[in-house]
Amino acid sequence: MSRWWIAFAAVVAAVSARQTPYSTLNAPSLSVSEADGFSVLQHPSLPAHSLRLHKVPDGLCERTEGVTSWSGYLDVDLDRVYEQERRKGQGDAAEAEKFAGVIEHFYFWGFASRNDKAHDPVTLWMNGGPGCSSFTGLLMEIGPCSSVRPVLGRPGTELNPHAWNNNASVIFLDQPTGVGYSYASWRNGTNTSAPPTRIFDSEHAARDISAFLHLLALHADNAIVPLSMEDGRLKLPEFHLAGESYGGRYTPLLASRILQDNEHIAAHPEEGLHPLSIASVMIGNGITSPKHQSPAHVEYACTNATGHGPFLNETTCQGMRKALPACLAKIDKCNERAGGEYNATLCADADKFCSDHLESKWELTGASPYDWNHADGYVEEEYIAAFLNDHDVRTKLGIDPTGFGDAHDGVFVGCSDKVFAEFGLVGDGSRDSTWAVRDILGKGVRVLSYSGEHDFICNYIGNHDWIYDLDWQDGDNFRAAPLEHWYMHGSAFPAGKFRHYGNLTYATVLGAGHFVPHDQPAAALEIMRRWQQGSGRL
Numbered sequence: 001m002s003r004w005w006i007a008f009a010a011v012v013a014a015v016s017a018r019q020t021p022y023s024t025l026n027a028p029s030l031s032v033s034e035a036d037g038f039s040v041l042q043h044p045s046l047p048a049h050s051l052r053l054h055k056v057p058d059g060l061c062e063r064t065e066g067v068t069s070w071s072g073y074l075d076v077d078l079d080r081v082y083e084q085e086r087r088k089g090q091g092d093a094a095e096a097e098k099f100a101g102v103i104e105h106f107y108f109w110g111f112a113s114r115n116d117k118a119h120d121p122v123t124l125w126m127n128g129g130p131g132c133s134s135f136t137g138l139l140m141e142i143g144p145c146s147s148v149r150p151v152l153g154r155p156g157t158e159l160n161p162h163a164w165n166n167n168a169s170v171i172f173l174d175q176p177t178g179v180g181y182s183y184a185s186w187r188n189g190t191n192t193s194a195p196p197t198r199i200f201d202s203e204h205a206a207r208d209i210s211a212f213l214h215l216l217a218l219h220a221d222n223a224i225v226p227l228s229m230e231d232g233r234l235k236l237p238e239f240h241l242a243g244e245s246y247g248g249r250y251t252p253l254l255a256s257r258i259l260q261d262n263e264h265i266a267a268h269p270e271e272g273l274h275p276l277s278i279a280s281v282m283i284g285n286g287i288t289s290p291k292h293q294s295p296a297h298v299e300y301a302c303t304n305a306t307g308h309g310p311f312l313n314e315t316t317c318q319g320m321r322k323a324l325p326a327c328l329a330k331i332d333k334c335n336e337r338a339g340g341e342y343n344a345t346l347c348a349d350a351d352k353f354c355s356d357h358l359e360s361k362w363e364l365t366g367a368s369p370y371d372w373n374h375a376d377g378y379v380e381e382e383y384i385a386a387f388l389n390d391h392d393v394r395t396k397l398g399i400d401p402t403g404f405g406d407a408h409d410g411v412f413v414g415c416s417d418k419v420f421a422e423f424g425l426v427g428d429g430s431r432d433s434t435w436a437v438r439d440i441l442g443k444g445v446r447v448l449s450y451s452g453e454h455d456f457i458c459n460y461i462g463n464h465d466w467i468y469d470l471d472w473q474d475g476d477n478f479r480a481a482p483l484e485h486w487y488m489h490g491s492a493f494p495a496g497k498f499r500h501y502g503n504l505t506y507a508t509v510l511g512a513g514h515f516v517p518h519d520q521p522a523a524a525l526e527i528m529r530r531w532q533q534g535s536g537r538l
């Protein structure tokens with residue numbers, strides 16, 4: 001394999017030196033070595049990052065003939081290469097020392113498209129939480145298989161006919177460390193305490209994820225990110241960044257940052273990297289604008305806007321209405337960024353206040369915050385944990401034996417309480433992300449928001465309102481566009497509504513809660529197809 005790669009790389013280098021604007025003859029290129037059953041991908045221009053790739057045996061999860069899957073780790077030795085230098089440059093050496101020696105390991109599992117793997121786009125999927133594993137999305141929403149009830153203690157899965165890799169390569173990745181199988185370790189064993197986890201930070205996450213996509217994209221052998229030549233140029237596929245729930249914060253920030261990095265890459269052909277084509281951001285029931293979701297919590301729970309409410313009684317609702325202005329004022333304070341930086345104390349205060357006085361009131365209904373028509377708790381989560389904690393499954397997936405999980409003991413948890421708490425401490429959940437949506441729309445990236453109508457927590461009312469209010473270049477045209485019904489092929493009954501103009505689409509899905517692809521699998525796949533391959537009208 002490596003010999004073939006070297007031959008391929010030589011051809012690429014020779015051809016691209018003459019014809020692509022992004023390569024020069026002496027630009028460094030990808031190297032591949034073999035270690036412990038993994039192919040290790042490295043690139044001199046990404047000195048902190050390396051990718052361990054492992055071909056998953058056929059039949060685990062994906063049973064479709066000829067459709068391969070790959071898993072592995074993005075290993076990030078951040079401290080050594082960047083972090084110490086950066087912090088020392090700011091005269092902050094003491095802070096750098098505290099971080100010294102932590103290596104981060106981000107686990108991913110990717111599947112080639114079942115359709116046209118050489119030409120279908122690539123979708124990167126991220127669940128939310130914060131702290132919830134994208135492997136819950138894989139195994140109960142959009143992956144090639146779904147977890148089922150264990151039989152005689154043996155966990156199992158069944159084929160998902162509505163998997164998103166029907167029409168795209170799909171990659172599931174967990175970040176930050178502490179989520180799912182992703183973890184941090186010390187470079188050497190001298191420190192026996194648990195390494196610090198880093199909470200999401202768009203700058204770091206985007207650098208890691210863009211390095212991840214670059215390494216995958218330059219690797220000729222993996223078939224998840226197809227590498228092709230077109231007119232003598234190396235052609236990278238289009239990427240869609242899809243996120244659910246808290247992913248409605250991750251994805252726009254990531255896209256915005258990757259576009260910034262692209263400018264650097266384009267200006268530095270000597271680095272041997274290629275700008276990544278981010279075609280779109282897809283947000284399912286997202287938390288993108290806390291300022292809009294908070295009033296929507298009151299409207300959703302306390303009026304009959306859904307046609308099934310109100311869900312809470314007048315006494316409770318009066319308390320919520322009374323708390324709303326204070327919640328909004330705190331969110332504003334958090335986002336003022338007086339002094340240029342977020343003030344973690346102020347943001348955490350907003351988080352806690354709005355959660356205590358608005359969101360948590362939903363508990364009184366006894367229903368799931370993710371679906372008014374569903375009992376609290378999803379049994380699928382147990383099936384998923386059983387599958388991902390199974391010894392045989394882990395061996396096939398090439399999972400490092402320990403270090404992950406809330407107790408760093410190698411027990412997979414679907415949602416990390418630890419990571420959730422860390423985000424809460426800095427009030428990340430009160431921070432606005434709409435600026436990033438405006439930024440990427442302005443740079444030609446398409447944006448879709450779709451919302452299952454049964455969801456309270458990141459509900460469609462708030463999703464509608466932030467998108468409607470968004471101040472972007474086609475905002476007036478978007479607001480003038482009608483809210484129309486959309487239909488599945490051949491059906492006379494609406495599947496939901498949508499509003500579309502230019503590169504922005506807002507959509508709803510009837511009969512679905514927070515986990516749209518779990519509740520309405522066919523509709524979710526149809527939205528994904530029409531969005532990725534069509535105009536943006538549904």
Ligand SMILES: *[C@@H]1O[C@H](CO)[C@@H](O)[C@H](O)[C@H]1NC(C)=O
Pocket residue numbers: 114115166167529530533
């Ligand atoms: C999706 O894949 C199916 C085959 O699995 C193919 O028939 C169909 O044309 C594809 N749709 C799009 C929109 O690419």
Ligand SMILES: *[C@@H]1O[C@H](CO)[C@@H](O)[C@H](O)[C@H]1NC(C)=O
Pocket residue numbers: 100101188189190
């Ligand atoms: C481990 O790191 C510490 C702190 O940087 C250093 O003092 C120590 O020598 C290292 N030990 C080994 C075995 O590399």
Ligand SMILES: *[C@@H]1O[C@H](CO)[C@@H](O)[C@H](O)[C@H]1NC(C)=O
Pocket residue numbers: 098191192193194195196
């Ligand atoms: C060991 O790890 C802990 C927890 O992250 C940290 O507080 C401490 O400073 C580390 N000690 C050394 C010697 O690096």
Ligand SMILES: *[C@@H]1O[C@H](CO)[C@@H](O)[C@H](O)[C@H]1NC(C)=O
Pocket residue numbers: 304306307308309310
């Ligand atoms: C809520 O709206 C639905 C649909 O319009 C209606 O059938 C129902 O009676 C309303 N409920 C209340 C309490 O007004």
Ligand SMILES: *[C@@H]1O[C@H](CO)[C@@H](O)[C@H](O)[C@H]1NC(C)=O
Pocket residue numbers: 313314315316364
């Ligand atoms: C409203 O709901 C709260 C919480 O369930 C309950 O304690 C209270 O008695 C209810 N008030 C009325 C007027 O029903």
Ligand SMILES: *[C@@H]1O[C@H](CO)[C@@H](O)[C@H](O)[C@H]1NC(C)=O
Pocket residue numbers: 339343344345346
């Ligand atoms: C954050 O806000 C709190 C409360 O207003 C204030 O006491 C603190 O000094 C601020 N912190 C920073 C770093 O500005």
Ligand SMILES: *[C@@H]1O[C@H](CO)[C@@H](O)[C@H](O)[C@H]1NC(C)=O
Pocket residue numbers: 279441442443444445446502503
């Ligand atoms: C809309 O998206 C397309 C495809 O990404 C892009 O080529 C076009 O420039 C965008 N339009 C605007 C007005 O940004």
